[in-house]
Amino acid sequence: MGVTTFTQEFTTPIAPSRMFKALIVDSHNLIPKIAPQGIKNIEFIEGDGGVGSIKVTNFAEGGHLKFLKHKIDALDTENLVCKYTLIEGDVIFDKIELIVYEVQFLASSDGGCVCKMTSEYHTKGDVELKEDDIKQGKEKAMGLYKVVEEYLLANPDIYV
Numbered sequence: 001m002g003v004t005t006f007t008q009e010f011t012t013p014i015a016p017s018r019m020f021k022a023l024i025v026d027s028h029n030l031i032p033k034i035a036p037q038g039i040k041n042i043e044f045i046e047g048d049g050g051v052g053s054i055k056v057t058n059f060a061e062g063g064h065l066k067f068l069k070h071k072i073d074a075l076d077t078e079n080l081v082c083k084y085t086l087i088e089g090d091v092i093f094d095k096i097e098l099i100v101y102e103v104q105f106l107a108s109s110d111g112g113c114v115c116k117m118t119s120e121y122h123t124k125g126d127v128e129l130k131e132d133d134i135k136q137g138k139e140k141a142m143g144l145y146k147v148v149e150e151y152l153l154a155n156p157d158i159y160v
Contacts, residue, residue: 009116016105016113020080021159080105097122
């Protein structure tokens with residue numbers, strides 16, 4: 001098994017604690033509400049959102065994905081870090097064993113934050129992944145971050 005790591009980050013004018021609450025802690029409620037065209041629902045099938053919980057994201061009809069299943073490996077609400085693993089789904093699992101994500105929200109000098117994401121792709125056998133192989137997933141993730149950012153900008157009194 002090989003491991004290919006990709007990192008990405010973006011800045012936002014939203015405070016780190018608000019982004020963490022919206023994107024991590026309460027994503028199962030917020031995301032289907034603000035992105036129903038892409039996400040049908042998100043539900044916990046084990047646990048309540050803490051470490052060890054497993055959640056399933058069910059995508060809206062007509063998309064190329066039906067579902068993704070993630071396990072929460074670490075949740076540090078003080079340092080605004082979450083680590084989780086994609087353990088099942090209808091993505092490129094012919095090449096990939098699992099994907100480990102770590103997301104961190106750091107304060108920036110302007111009152112907003114820097115969102116850093118590291119993705120570790122654990123491939124089957126000697127499969128090598130290139131950035132183009134995962135480009136679409138990265139773009140969808142960034143699009144979702146932007147939708148959440150816009151929602152939080154328009155609703156400054158939530159997740160404070």
